[in-house]
Amino acid sequence: MTQSIGVSMKRKEDPRFIRGRGRYLDDIKLPGMLYLALVHSPYPHARIKSIDKSKAMAVPGVKAVITGEDLDAAKLEWLPTFHGYDKQMVLAFGKTLYQYQEVAGVIATSREVAHDAVELVEVEYEPLDPVVDPYQAKEDTIILRDDREPKTNHIYHWEVGDKTATATALDTSAVRIKERIISPRCHPAPLEPCGIVADMNKATGRLTLYMTSRAPHVHRTAFSLVTGIPEDKIHVISPDVGGGFGNKVPVYPGYVVATVASVIIGVPVKWVETRTENLTTTGFARDYHMDVEIGATKEGKVTALRVSTVADHGAFDAAADPRKYPAGMFGIVTGSYDFPAAFAEVDAYFTNKPPGGIAYRCSFRVTEASFAIERGMDLLARKLEMDPVELRRQNFIKKEQFPYSSPLGFTYDSGDYAATMRKALDIIGYEALRKEQAEKRKRGELMGIGISTFTETVGAGPGKQFDILGIKMFDSAEIRIHPTGSGIVRAGTRHQGQGHETTWAQIVGEELGLDPQELLVEEGDTDTAPYGLGTYASRSTPVAGGALALAARRIREKAKKIAAHLLEVAEDDVEWKDYKFGVKGIPDKSVTMKEVAFAAYTNPPPDTEPGLETSYYYDPPNLTFPYGTYIAVVDVDADTGAVKVRRFLAVDDCGTVINPMIVEGQIHGGLAEGFAIAFMQEIKYDEDGNNLNTNFTEYLIPTALETPAWETDRTVTPSPHHPIGAKGVGESPNVGSPQAFVNAVMDALAPLGVTHIDMPLTREKVWRAIRNAS
Amino acid sequence: MKINVTVNGTRYDRDVEPRMLLAYFLREELGLTGTHVGCDSSSCGCCVVALDGDRAVKSCTMFAVQANGHEITTVEGLEEGGKLHPLQQAFWDQHGLQCGYCTPGMLMTAYVMLKHKPKPSEAEIREAISGNLCRCTGYQNIVKAVQQAANELTAEPAAAAVGS
Secondary structure (H helix, E strand, O other): OOOOOOOOOOOOOHHHHHOOOOOEHHHOOOOOOEEEEEEEOOOOOEEEEEEEOHHHHOOOOEEEEEEHHHHHHOOOOEEEOOOOOOEEEOOOEOEEOOOOOEEEEEEEOOHHHHHHHHOOOEEEEEEOOOOOOHHHHHOOOOOOOOOOOOOOOEEEEEEEEOHHHHHHHHHOOOEEEEEEEEEOOEOOOOOOOOEEEEEEEOOOOEEEEEEOOOOHHHHHHHHHHHHOOOHHHEEEEOOEOOOOOOOOOOOOHHHHHHHHHHHHHOOOEEEEOOHHHHHHHOOEEOOEEEEEEEEEOOOOOEEEEEEEEEEEOOOOOOOOOOOOOOOOOHHHHHOOEOOOEEEEEEEEEOOOOOOEEEOOOOOOOHHHHHHHHHHHHHHHHHHHOOOHHHHHHHHEOOHHHOOEEOOOOOEEOOOOHHHHHHHHHHHHOHHHHHHHHHHHHHOOOEEEEEEEEEEOOEOOOOOOOOEEOOEEOOEEEEEEEOOOOOEEEEEOOOOOOOOHHHHHHHHHHHHHOOOHHHEEEEOOEOOOOOOOOOOOOOOHHHHHHHHHHHHHHHHHHHHHHHHHHHHOOOHHHEEEEOOEEEEOOEEEEEEOHHHHHHHHHHOOOOOOOOOOEEEEEEOOOOOEOOEEEEEEEEEEOOOOOOEEEEEEEEEEEOEOOOOHHHHHHHHHHHHHHHHHHHHOOOOOEOOOOOEOOOOOOOOOOOOOOOOOOOEEEEOOOOOOOOOOOEOOOOOHHHHHOHHHHHHHHHHHHHHHOOOOOOOOOOHHHHHHHHHHHO | OEEEEEEOOEEEEEEOOOOOEHHHHHHHHOOOOOOOOOOOOOOOOOOEEEEOOOEEEEHHHOEHHHHOOOEEEOHHHOOEOOEOOHHHHHHHHOOOOOOOOOHHHHHHHHHHHHHHOOOOOHHHHHHHOOOOOOOOOOOHHHHHHHHHHHHHHHOOHHHHHHHO
């Protein structure tokens, strides 16, 4: 056996996908299965005066129509939100609180009949004035939530840092910038929509839930707590998942209604949302309105950072944040820079929009924070008339400062920000680009170079700080090695394209000297996988990856005893070297893990349990802090506002790289989503609360034509506390790139005096900015 | 309505509702679930299949009855005699997929394009797949995969032997 970690091994999951043999949620068809379709509110805010089911019930094939009143009678109308600060309606009850809110469910013998009958459910509404803007919500003139005390739209105030010291430092700074920077509401829109097949087997009393779930164990616990069905009677299976990006973490009304219907009727019930349902009702992301202030000396040394945020949470506070962190890891807002003083606060409000606030391809609220600081640093550089690269270099946390205690409470694990930036500048040819830009500016051409030197924090996380529903955010692994030396590896995570079936096998293969091709990886079935918190927030490698390595080392400890028995030496004389057990001082005497595995079942030492399997629950001591330098080069057409991304370079440092091919693929994908957020994707509402982006003709996803070519490279600074030094990478490109694009466009428009445009930078917005400036 | 459709070389005679979409005919009547549905507006291309071998069609935007008398090739029909189609092999080799949901549509679009344009440029590949959305890959490795398959399909037999 040779090295497994660091090898670009082709993916083990691909053979089924390239043959069209993946098994996604909608591919599941059970005998006697019924279909659920949902009735949606046309109004963002309205009283429900009556619901008449009779016409729908008269349609042949319709088995049931379920309303909020029905659920309330069964005490299933309200769901707890993940962090437990709020509760959420399953179906609109008394009032509707956002356009497209789920009002009733129709269960029928086919998808088509169910959708037809939805049109026949007659709901009488009394429209109410909506609250669409969080600043309007703040005024409390219209109270949205009758069910809560006190009567206010304000959900919470959260703050971190030294408020007084920061205010003083800002007031005495020679140079200050202040800007309202908005991270607009957008939606992850994975290509596979959300769905469920709920299958209550009345003979066994077991409820099987096939769900597009990225946290099957947590969902099992949540369903048990809400329904009272014992947890052993609930079996959650997450089949192949067609992308998630944060969208498939929450529990949605369709899941609950399908489950209730299956429990009552006793047959399987399927619900698969339409794309419109996906974009209008399921977890949105961002919607942070951040007032960013930075102080500095005249020489460009930062003195203080203050960020005051108004967060639009929609109608329920269903943000997917850990319990004690209502604003997630927003405290990472000091980024890669050594701020002597900092203060951040977030005030969240209810509005007549769908709930969410999910972590869209990022650790909780890290993307918003990273965007704020990286845009802020560029604005400061502009004010100081300094090169943004030079400003960053002067203020980086230095290599020798790690582990670094940030003013907002994080302990950064490792990094060498200056080295990574230097590498990126060399690759892109920064000096030459600046010269080219100077010449173009003389000719009136708009060329821009944008930089982002971001640091994110991922891998929630240490159980002492992070939990969901009280469950600490550990993760788990279980390994069984078979007599012939192949094996099965299970984890509490659930991949949706990240390649766990390959990388998990590589981690275990590396630790045990076994061939990753002979290690089957299985996730997503709560009956077989060990309890885990799931895959989101870049936590799989930092948390489950650690569990896998440590479980494998437990196997190796036992294997060492068996090896000593086979080698007929004392255990102390056995050493693990070159992926096998050798004897110290005797180079040609060794046994392989395969030989040990066979002996574990056929010839174990007399005092040792037979078999070779173990599990490990890993609670990491700290988060990890991946970082990178991204550089965008753009040309802006002054006549049309069109932005052409000429080059984009990402130099990432995610610590130890398990599979370079997969890491590069993750970076490409995240950059494409960062590009989409910077230029195209936004969920907009008109002043009456109507969603203006209800399908893919209105909510634009970049195609291969718009998407730039990506250049990537890396530096490697392992995490000192992670068992294999890995930090996680899937979200870095999405966290780090939007500001590189925006900074580049603002740099291009600098000669016109344009300093900031809120995302997405559509052609129209850029054109208007150019027109207004000139 | 009674229709006969040849799918991946097998003829099927079926009686279908006139409003049944081709995508659901393939998925639910024939059990060929490799063809996926990802939107309701003919935007995402997860459902692309080949019609009569030389047209890429979005099967969510075509009724099953419109396929009457035609031949359909789906992703399940690409592999021949246990050997992956060069496009399938190339998507695997080049890491041209992640979650796999868009992959069948991408493969079928590329399959039809290569019949019309055996040696496409990068720009032509990007243009050809611009009706297929992918959220995972950032498209770069998909483009590389199509290039690899094009090279293999147009290689002289001797050159192919050296390369294998």
